[in-house]
Amino acid sequence: xxxxxxxxxxxxxxxxxxxxxxxxxxxxxxxxxxxxxxxxxxxxxxxxxxxxxxxxxxxxxxxxxxxxxxxxxxxxxxxxxxxxxxxxxxxxxxxxxxxxxxxxxxxxxxxxxxxxxxxxxxxxxxxxxxxxxxxxxxxxxxxxxxxxxxxxxxxxxxxxxxxxxxxxxxxxxxxxxxxxxxxxxxxxxxxxxxxxxxxxxxxxxxxxxxxxxxxxxxxxxxxxxxxxxxxxxxxxxxxxxxxxxxxxxxxxxxxxxxxxxxxxxxxxxxxxxxxxxxxxxxxxxxxxxxxxxxxxxxxxxxxxxxxxxxxxxxxxxxxxxxx
Amino acid sequence: xxxxxxxxxxxxxxxxxxxxxxxxxxxxxxxxxxxxxxxxxxxxxxxxxxxxxxxxxxxxxxxxxxxxxxxxxxxxxxxxxxxxxxxxxxxxxxxxxxxxxxxxxxxxxxxxxxxxxxxxxxxxxxxxxxxxxxxxxxxxxxxxxxxxxxxxxxxxxxxxxxxxxxxxxxxxxxxxxxxxxxxxxxxxxxxxxxxxxxxxxxxxxxxxxxxxxxxxxxxxxxxxxxxxxxxxxxxxxxxxxxxxxxxxxxxxxxxxxxxxxxxxxxxxxxxxxxxxxxxxxxxxxxxxxxxxxxxxxxxxxxxxxxxxx
Amino acid sequence: xxxxxxxxxxxxxxxxxxxxxxxxxxxxxxxxxxxxxxxxxxxxxxxxxxxxxxxxxxxxxxxxxxxxxxxxxxxxxxxxxxxxxxxxxxxxxxxxxxxxxxxxxxxxxxxxxxxxxxxxxxxxxxxxxxxxxxxxxxxxxxxxxxxxxxxxxxxxxxxxxxxxxxxxxxxxxxxxxxxxxxxxxxxxxxxxxxxxxxxxxxxxxxxxxxxxxxxxxxxxxxxxxxxxxxxxxxxxxxxxxxxxxxxxxxxxxxxxxxxxxxxxxxxxxxxxxxxxxx
Numbered sequence: 014x015x016x017x018x019x020x021x022x023x024x025x026x027x028x029x030x031x032x033x034x035x036x037x038x039x040x041x042x043x044x045x046x047x048x049x050x051x052x053x054x055x056x057x058x059x060x061x062x063x064x065x066x067x068x069x070x071x072x073x074x075x076x077x078x079x080x081x082x083x084x085x086x087x088x089x090x091x092x093x094x095x096x097x098x099x100x101x102x103x104x105x106x107x108x109x110x111x112x113x114x115x116x117x118x119x120x121x122x123x124x125x126x127x128x129x130x131x132x133x134x135x136x137x138x139x140x141x142x143x144x145x146x147x148x149x150x151x152x153x154x155x156x157x158x159x160x161x162x163x164x165x166x167x168x169x170x171x172x173x174x175x176x177x178x179x180x181x182x183x184x185x186x187x188x189x190x191x192x193x194x195x196x197x198x199x200x201x202x203x204x205x206x207x208x209x210x211x212x213x214x215x216x217x218x219x220x221x222x223x224x225x226x227x228x229x230x231x232x233x234x235x236x237x238x239x240x241x242x243x244x245x246x247x248x249x250x251x252x253x254x255x256x257x258x259x260x261x262x263x264x265x266x267x268x269x270x271x272x273x274x275x276x277x278x279x280x281x282x283x284x285x286x287x288x289x290x291x292x293x294x295x296x297x298x299x300x301x302x303x304x305x306x307x308x309x310x311x312x313x314x315x316x317x318x319x320x321x322x323x324x325x326x327x328x329x330x331x332x333x334x335x336x
Numbered sequence: 337x338x339x340x341x342x343x344x345x346x347x348x349x350x351x352x353x354x355x356x357x358x359x360x361x362x363x364x365x366x367x368x369x370x371x372x373x374x375x376x377x378x379x380x381x382x383x384x385x386x387x388x389x390x391x392x393x394x395x396x397x398x399x400x401x402x403x404x405x406x407x408x409x410x411x412x413x414x415x416x417x418x419x420x421x422x423x424x425x426x427x428x429x430x431x432x433x434x435x436x437x438x439x440x441x442x443x444x445x446x447x448x449x450x451x452x453x454x455x456x457x458x459x460x461x462x463x464x465x466x467x468x469x470x471x472x473x474x475x476x477x478x479x480x481x482x483x484x485x486x487x488x489x490x491x492x493x494x495x496x497x498x499x500x501x502x503x504x505x506x507x508x509x510x511x512x513x514x515x516x517x518x519x520x521x522x523x524x525x526x527x528x529x530x531x532x533x534x535x536x537x538x539x540x541x542x543x544x545x546x547x548x549x550x551x552x553x554x555x556x557x558x559x560x561x562x563x564x565x566x567x568x569x570x571x572x573x574x575x576x577x578x579x580x581x582x583x584x585x586x587x588x589x590x591x592x593x594x595x596x597x598x599x600x601x602x603x604x605x606x607x608x609x610x611x612x613x614x615x616x617x618x619x620x621x622x623x624x625x626x627x628x629x630x631x632x633x634x635x636x637x638x639x640x641x642x643x644x645x
Numbered sequence: 646x647x648x649x650x651x652x653x654x655x656x657x658x659x660x661x662x663x664x665x666x667x668x669x670x671x672x673x674x675x676x677x678x679x680x681x682x683x684x685x686x687x688x689x690x691x692x693x694x695x696x697x698x699x700x701x702x703x704x705x706x707x708x709x710x711x712x713x714x715x716x717x718x719x720x721x722x723x724x725x726x727x728x729x730x731x732x733x734x735x736x737x738x739x740x741x742x743x744x745x746x747x748x749x750x751x752x753x754x755x756x757x758x759x760x761x762x763x764x765x766x767x768x769x770x771x772x773x774x775x776x777x778x779x780x781x782x783x784x785x786x787x788x789x790x791x792x793x794x795x796x797x798x799x800x801x802x803x804x805x806x807x808x809x810x811x812x813x814x815x816x817x818x819x820x821x822x823x824x825x826x827x828x829x830x831x832x833x834x835x836x837x838x839x840x841x842x843x844x845x846x847x848x849x850x851x852x853x854x855x856x857x858x859x860x861x862x863x864x865x866x867x868x869x870x871x872x873x874x875x876x877x878x879x880x881x882x883x884x885x886x887x888x889x890x891x892x893x894x895x896x897x898x899x900x901x902x903x904x905x906x907x908x909x910x911x912x913x914x915x916x917x918x919x920x921x922x923x
């Protein structure tokens with residue numbers, strides 16, 4: 014595939030010489046939507062921040078390669094990253110209302126994003142801001158521009174964050190749990206907005222979520238993360254129809270069914286994600302896995318192909334089943 | 337907003353009335369205020385004459401009402417020591433105290449703010465560990481002692497700045513530094529805390545994600561947000577500086593209100609002492625009001641809350 | 646880095662305070678000279694000067710009195726005034742604050758309004774005004790400082806009592822007709838003790854400063870009784886020829902106040918880890 018816009022190989026994030034995210038690799042085509050799924054604490058958000066090179070001070074990024082539009086940004090300096098951020102790769106976060114500066118009107122904040130990447134007049138920037146606000150479905154944008162973040166609802170703030178992230182037409186948009194903090198009714202609207210704008214602008218999206226429902230809603234490809242690793246990846250259809258890794262299966266089983274027996278007990282995954290300091294030896298899911306064998310406690314399974322369409326899983330049992 | 341203003345101004349008026357009343361009570365606490373206003377050598381006849389002249393032989397409530405009435409007309413009475421209206425004596429000293437207080441505020445902000453930024457941005461680093469103890473030491477320095485130390489160094493040892501009086505622009509430097517040291521420490525500490533808090537807020541990360549340089553993120557976003565507490569505190573600190581001027585003016589023989597008050601106590605010129613205390617308290621109360629109003633101007637969130645409630 | 650320094654520093658500051666406390670209590674035993682005995686033959690002698698009477702380790706003042714002895718006796722005045730005025734204002738303020746918080750209604754309005762008013766006069770000006778009325782002297786000084794500072798305690802006691810009085814166990818005690826003094830003793834006082842101790846410590850440092858300030862202005866303890874503030878004040882006239890008169894009492898004042906403030910800050914962090922106020 015030649016329209017790859019974002020390609021990451023062997024990315025790791027360490028804190029205090031201990032990796033909390035390891036061996037992350039994926040590749041993203043123009044306009045495609047990749048969902049990065051996992052429970053909280055599995056390293057999803059750290060992965061997103063590391064792609065922006067905005068990790069907290071104590072965290073260290075290492076990667077064989079991070080190629081954005083063919084440029085190797087893993088070796089970029091802070092200064093070079095400033096040209097890239099918000100311009101070629103953008104990010105939106107979980108709490109849109111606290112991601113905006115409370116003392117600055119939203120209009121100024123959007124114009125700030127525009128003017129940091131193109132030398133245009135305030136008037137041009139204002140025009141661009143107005144049109145992007147219209148694109149993200151904000152009614153009466155000229156009036157909204159003059160308002161402060163606290164005067165707007167959470168859903169409105171997230172639309173503004175999306176507008177700010179997309180105003181320079183980036184190749185990649187990272188969306189870190191973009192709907193988690195919003196009302197259920199607003200969630201679907203925001204997801205559709207992201208999907209629609211991405212396909213219009215040809216922007217590839219990495220959406221980070223713990224919600225398989227969200228994945229089914231908008232993603233093309235899925236990568237399931239557990240304890241800092243990708244444990245299964247592939248396109249949405251194959252993952253949903255033949256989940257291979259026991260963790261993926263457990264995640265899918267924990268979606269409440271809309272039809273069928275109501276009294277059926279909702280499946281939960283027993284236990285919690287282990288802390289990076291307490292990762293078990295061997296497969297990291299072995300503490301919670303019902304099928305764990307002897308070798309699962311000894312060797313880390315590799316992410317290997319288990320089916321068509323680039324479907325991969327990291328599980329000793331899956332390999333056995335494959336023969 | 338209007339409601340808030342009216343309420344706050346009403347509170348201020350109540351506080352002003354309370355202070356006047358309290359001063360009146362203290363004044364009559366020791367019994368006969370005329371005794372406080374005359375030199376110890378005064379005869380019983382002198383005392384009686386002044387007492388009836390000032391109306392201190394009337395019932396307390398009558399005295400209280402006429403005292404209030406006088407103050408409402410901005411009549412602070414007469415100094416029996418200097419034979420001048422108190423307002424005139426005070427007016428001649430106000431410019432000196434104001435000059436000193438503002439110079440001290442300038443010192444406090446000029447040094448305190450940069451120091452606060454440096455330690456706030458370098459939280460946990462060596463430079464913070466070096467600067468913070470210095471700030472804390474500045475905060476524990478009694479002003480009269482720091483004033484004396486400054487005189488010893490700059491006036492006596494190096495002879496570069498005058499040690500007393502108010503002649504020339506140089507004369508204000510030492511008193512201003514010694515008076516401003518305390519507020520400087522306050523500014524630095526508050527700004528530091530506030531910057532450390534703001535730097536952790538999500539909007540900082542989001543602003544950097546837009547591709548803005550760290551310096552721009554700091555000055556456009558973090559610093560603006562961090563300086564909200566600073567602005568209100570500046571008004572209160574100015575009030576504190578005015579009060580602290582009493583001691584610094586005495587150390588440096590600076591001819592302001594503080595020196596006047598101390599001289600007046602020693603010469604038993606009680607009407608002057610009372611006037612300085614009233615004036616000081618009024619300024620203190622009004623600066624507190626200004627601090628509140630400034631706060632609602634700087635922070636857009638407050639205006640709206642008032643509007644909707 | 647915080648951990649190591651936090652463990653040692655409080656002890657260091659507590660040691661400095663203890664050092665001054667011992668000097669104050671045993672002043673007559675420690676002081677090498679009579680602090681008020683003048684020796685006009687040996688005025689303004691530099692530190693270390695040897696006279697017939699002995700060694701003046703910190704020199705002599707403008708009347709030939711031994712500076713070290715005066716500083717040691719001055720410690721007494723500083724700590725005594727600070728201690729007594731803190732006690733006076735704590736007792737007054739705490740009781741008024743607790744009454745306001747417990748009975749609420751007009752009692753609270755009356756007391757807390759007075760608190761607001763007293764606090765809206767700059768403390769040093771209020772102290773000056775009161776001294777001007779009641780006159781200087783040790784007893785009056787304690788009265789003035791206590792009178793000026795009680796509202797601080799009243800506010801803390803009021804706020805704390807309000808929260809405690811609403812707790813189920815206090816209300817239960819009221820219903821079972823436990824006597825009011827007993828409720829105060831058993832439920833309210835123990836609960837408001839911690840924040841009050843912090844305020845007392847910080848105020849103690851402030852009172853030392855206030856005593857020195859008022860004495861410096863000539864409104865405190867009267868001569869010849871030695872007080873740090875008064876020594877500094879007279880020493881100011883001899884800055885160019887006798888640096889020691891102002892330097893040593895100044896150092897003592899600075900270290901004592903710094904130590905008390907640091908202990909206060911430490912207590913605040915220790916007793917109330919939530920407070921991050923300046």
